[in-house]
Amino acid sequence: MGLIVDRRDQHFVLFEMLGIQELFQTEKYKEFSQETFEMLLEMAQKISEEEVLPRYMEGDREGAKFVDGAVQAPRCFHDLQKIMVEGGWFTMSAPVEAGGQGLPYIIEKAVQEHYIFNMAYFMYSGGGVGAAQLIEKYGTEDQKNKYMLKMFSCEWCGTMVLTEPEAGSDVGALTTKAVRQPDGSFRIYGSKIFISGGDHDLVTNIIHPVLARIEGDPSGTAGISIFLVPKYLVNDDGSLGRRNDYSIMGVEHKMGLKGNATCAMSFGDNGECYAELLGEERQGMKIMFNMMNEERINMGLQGTGTASVAYLHALNYAKERVQGKGLRDMGNPDAASVPIIKHADVRRMLLWMKSHVEGMRALVYLCAYAIDRKNSFEGEEAEKWHGIMELLVPITKAFCTDMGFRVTEQAIQCYGGYGFCQDYPVEQFMRDLKIGSIYEGTNGIQSLDLVGRKLGQRKGKDFMNFLGEMNATITRYRDVPSLSGIAKEVQNAVNLLGEMGMYFVRCGKEGKFMVPIGNAYPFLMLMGTVSMAWLLFWQAGIADEKLGAIYREKGIDTSDGKQVRNFLKEHREAAFYHGKLFGAEYYISHVLPEIDARAKAIRSENLAFMNIVDEGFASV
Numbered sequence: 013m014g015l016i017v018d019r020r021d022q023h024f025v026l027f028e029m030l031g032i033q034e035l036f037q038t039e040k041y042k043e044f045s046q047e048t049f050e051m052l053l054e055m056a057q058k059i060s061e062e063e064v065l066p067r068y069m070e071g072d073r074e075g076a077k078f079v080d081g082a083v084q085a086p087r088c089f090h091d092l093q094k095i096m097v098e099g100g101w102f103t104m105s106a107p108v109e110a111g112g113q114g115l116p117y118i119i120e121k122a123v124q125e126h127y128i129f130n131m132a133y134f135m136y137s138g139g140g141v142g143a144a145q146l147i148e149k150y151g152t153e154d155q156k157n158k159y160m161l162k163m164f165s166c167e168w169c170g171t172m173v174l175t176e177p178e179a180g181s182d183v184g185a186l187t188t189k190a191v192r193q194p195d196g197s198f199r200i201y202g203s204k205i206f207i208s209g210g211d212h213d214l215v216t217n218i219i220h221p222v223l224a225r226i227e228g229d230p231s232g233t234a235g236i237s238i239f240l241v242p243k244y245l246v247n248d249d250g251s252l253g254r255r256n257d258y259s260i261m262g263v264e265h266k267m268g269l270k271g272n273a274t275c276a277m278s279f280g281d282n283g284e285c286y287a288e289l290l291g292e293e294r295q296g297m298k299i300m301f302n303m304m305n306e307e308r309i310n311m312g313l314q315g316t317g318t319a320s321v322a323y324l325h326a327l328n329y330a331k332e333r334v335q336g337k338g339l340r341d342m343g344n345p346d347a348a349s350v351p352i353i354k355h356a357d358v359r360r361m362l363l364w365m366k367s368h369v370e371g372m373r374a375l376v377y378l379c380a381y382a383i384d385r386k387n388s389f390e391g392e393e394a395e396k397w398h399g400i401m402e403l404l405v406p407i408t409k410a411f412c413t414d415m416g417f418r419v420t421e422q423a424i425q426c427y428g429g430y431g432f433c434q435d436y437p438v439e440q441f442m443r444d445l446k447i448g449s450i451y452e453g454t455n456g457i458q459s460l461d462l463v464g465r466k467l468g469q470r471k472g473k474d475f476m477n478f479l480g481e482m483n484a485t486i487t488r489y490r491d492v493p494s495l496s497g498i499a500k501e502v503q504n505a506v507n508l509l510g511e512m513g514m515y516f517v518r519c520g521k522e523g524k525f526m527v528p529i530g531n532a533y534p535f536l537m538l539m540g541t542v543s544m545a546w547l548l549f550w551q552a553g554i555a556d557e558k559l560g561a562i563y564r565e566k567g568i569d570t571s572d573g574k575q576v577r578n579f580l581k582e583h584r585e586a587a588f589y590h591g592k593l594f595g596a597e598y599y600i601s602h603v604l605p606e607i608d609a610r611a612k613a614i615r616s617e618n619l620a621f622m623n624i625v626d627e628g629f630a631s632v
């Protein structure tokens with residue numbers, strides 16, 4: 013059994029559910045085929061299981077070290093870097109002209125799902141490719157030749173330098189200054205914190221995109237520009253010049269991602285920090301935001317990928333760990349003990365994890381695929397999917413990081429006391445994933461984005477389109493006898509989501525702004541839960557058809573429970589579809605009802621958290 017990603021489920025989402033084969037009909041991707049993608053995913057699984065997973069705990073134990081003002085990445089990341097870069101694993105969707113493979117974005121995400129759980133490692137070169145994409149889009153020809161090509165090839169890395177001690181969520185409050193030079197370059201002055209991969213020794217140069225304000229420009233986000241600040245200046249012939257004037261002030265000691273250096277950086281202590289403007293002046297936030305959707309989908313992928321590896325480890329453990337008697341032998345001390353997967357409570361935890369992982373995978377892939385649809389199709393369909401993607405990005409980011417974290421916590425629970433110890437990797441999965449709800453815009457900020465901007469974008473058309481998609485799926489499968497029960501539940505949930513959207517609009521009109529603002533996070537989780545139920549129901553519809561076809565072909569009498577069970581033990585494909593049906597049934601029956609409680613709480617319009625005075629939180 014694979015321990016990182018269920019490849020069969022990946023195949024299901026990509027080809028049986030989303031039908032990404034339609035991309036091969038487009039001009040952009042006509043050279044590719046399903047076989048190429050399957051082969052890539054198989055290779056990704058192999059490399060991840062053989063190279064990435066074995067170095068996971070080692071990287072954590074060694075950690076990134078700060079020695080004499082510079083960072084040393086964990087030793088085991090050095091040879092991993094060689095393997096991953098040679099294999100081209102970071103340049104999947106980079107353009108062919110830039111040395112990439114020009115693959116669809118959805119395939120890049122599916123490949124990355126195999127190793128993104130090792131985010132401490134992944135962020136070094138992954139960040140570099142993200143920064144290269146910025147240059148590809150906004151850089152001059154000179155910047156592309158000088159920096160971008162080497163960043164795409166991972167010969168150099170890159171970062172994203174936004175955060176300052178007093179400017180975290182509120183990026184507009186930043187004070188880092190850029191001073192114009194007669195030759196058109198700039199000098200940077202200021203301090204930044206929490207910069208992932210801010211320094212390390214995996215590559216010879218690091219290019220930092222830095223947000224700063226040009227002297228005299230307005231305060232707030234409108235006055236922010238973005239600059240390229242290389243660690244070593246690059247000479248005209250491509251060789252490395254002087255070390256730029258910034259220093260690494262220290263590396264954070266964190267609860268997770270210990271192998272990645274989270275740096276405090278000081279720019280321009282000697283007045284010589286060279287920087288080049290990227291794009292136009294005062295367009296820094298717009299440029300950054302252009303990358304935001306993809307970055308936030310990546311965070312959703314981190315949540316899903318880590319949840320997946322945690323779930324599969326817990327499942328594997330539950331099959332091996334023998335403890336306690338089976339229900340029927342409870343009173344018999346001499347009966348043989350059973351693997352814990354036989355216990356009802358463990359089965360409940362496993363199915364809770366499975367349904368979450370598979371729903372989140374579908375959500376992240378759907379979002380990623382919407383980007384490919386936008387890029388390769390034209391007209392209303394492309395526009396519709398772009399709108400739905402924009403709407404779903406904050407949910408994908410926040411829901412998948414928060415629920416992914418809870419999956420890792422449940423995985424620890426399945427291991428019992430061993431899960432709490434460092435002999436197994438599950439405690440690290442949880443530690444490493446916690447950051448997902450904090451960086452790339454905290455999950456609180458994501459919910460404000462959803463409620464404050466996305467719900468009403470294009471006069472609510474995207475929200476309506478999304479509801480329309482969900483209703484269409486329900487219509488497709490609601491008359492299937494075995495699905496009609498859960499179809500009703502999903503229909504009620506979609507109706508409730510629509511009502512809550514309208515309710516927030518009414519609150520706004522009636523001046524009750526604090527109801528949607530204060531309940532933005534519960535609403536995001538409600539919408540995430542409904543989206544998951546929809547996706548799992550959609551999967552159940554496909555699974556039901558396919559399982560029925562297998563039963564018919566093999567002459568299985570479905571009224572004979574024993575025959576069905578025996579058949580499923582032997583027939584992996586049938587067992588897969590059978591598992592899909594039960595995953596959906598579980599989620600819709602046991603998890604989806606939580607939305608009623610959330611809706612009730614929101615509609616109570618109780619604003620205790622606003623009405624309580626600050627001093628009332630504690631009397632000390």
Ligand SMILES: Cc1cc2nc3c(=O)[nH]c(=O)nc-3n(C[C@H](O)[C@H](O)[C@H](O)COP(=O)(O)OP(=O)(O)OC[C@H]3O[C@@H](n4cnc5c(N)ncnc54)[C@H](O)[C@@H]3O)c2cc1C
Nearest residue numbers: 172173174175180181206207208274450451452454456457
């Ligand atoms: C390991 C790690 C890696 C990181 N990597 C990078 C990186 O590579 N580059 C980079 O630039 N930054 C990076 N960051 C910084 C990260 O993006 C910030 O920590 C994050 O944006 C939150 O900012 P903050 O820590 O200042 O928290 P704050 O902004 O102080 O937020 C604290 C709390 O208040 C809430 N809050 C704040 N404002 C509001 C509001 N208006 N409404 C509602 N709630 C609000 C937040 O949601 C949060 O719960 C990293 C951080 C860590 C820990």
